[in-house]
Amino acid sequence: MRCEIRHTTEYHYPKPAWDSFNQVRLHPIQEVRQTLRSFHLNVTPEAEVTSHKDYFGAIVHHVHVHEPHTHLLIEAQALVDTHPVTLPLPAPMSVLRGVRSQHTEFLVPSPRVPAGPWPELFGVARPGPDDDLPAFLMSLTTTLYRMFTYDPKATTVSTPLAEFAQLKRGVCQDFTHAMLGITRQLGVPARYVSGYLYSGGEMLGAEATHAWVECLIPGYGWLGYDPTNNCLAGEKHIKIGHGREYSDVSPVRGTYYGGGQGKLDVAVHVYGEQ
Incomplete structure (x- = not known):
């Protein structure tokens, strides 16, 4: 099955925030049960983005926005092919x-x-x-x-x-x-x-x-x-x-300076075809 994923995370702040640092785990893993075709991470405003593999093998992106901002958008897009599951034999x-x-x-x-x-x-x-x-x-x-x-x-x-x-x-x-x-x-x-x-x-x-x-x-x-x-x-x-x-x-977590009490909106859309 081919699945197209769009995951958006938006933060809105009543006052400017700065030095916003977010740890993002939205990159689908490559394994026997699924094939990752593509992945893109888009951030607004412009951000410094780095990545590493965590202890369990997942790819983690680090999103650092230095400049003052009242709106932060993190959008992950992925295309994944999933494969049928084979059943195990009986085992005591x-x-x-x-x-x-x-x-x-x-x-x-x-x-x-x-x-x-x-x-x-x-x-x-x-x-x-x-x-x-x-x-x-x-x-x-x-x-x-x-x-x-x-x-x-x-x-x-x-x-x-x-x-x-x-x-x-x-x-x-x-x-x-x-x-x-x-x-x-x-x-x-x-x-x-x-x-x-x-x-x-x-x-x-x-x-x-x-x-x-x-x-x-x-x-x-x-x-x-x-x-x-x-x-x-x-x-x-x-x-x-x-x-x-x-x-x-956890998908997205982070810290920031200033900003006041921010509002978080998350939307996930998964489209699939056999």
Whole structure:
């Protein structure tokens, strides 16, 4: 599937701001499941733009606007071809024993996914060593989809996981953190994925950057699960990058001097064709 992405981030300030520095993670990653055809980052006013690869391999752009300004526009345009997902063969949960030590960064607690009895808190039965790992992960995806209600007004980017567990309402970030908490407590290496979603109108979370989980299946690799939409991450999912949690892959964040209380507007448009 060919996907054309346009992501605009606009800041409006009541007073001039200067030395605005933004860290931008909007560059889709190149991997087996997708091919990056082109990427362009446009900034108004004129800015100093540099880039580097972060610890997890994603390309990060640094946007520095020196001059005073009351309006900042960061626009990312990308063209990506996504490819069908091949399904893994059945594998018992016990196959994880030999790989956990190699992926501890995706098993240990993090600020937004702290340690806790998440399987019990979310009512998820712990699988046995002979239970099928891919089947369990798909079942867990379905369980979380049915348990929670997608509600963009219920939470913010700083809502703790424990609070979401009580609310049972939130956005893709919350669904993803919940699944990370459960899988990591069960010894399944799992990472947070930031990206885009082409919905065609029938999937949740396409109005902004989307989030889902990638779990490690030994002998296969990393497979994406989207608990917000109860599906595998397939051709309609465009990946930007991954990390331990949202903080590792937040799309745009930065600082500036002056300006007063700024207003932020974000728009995401994903166009696709088979």
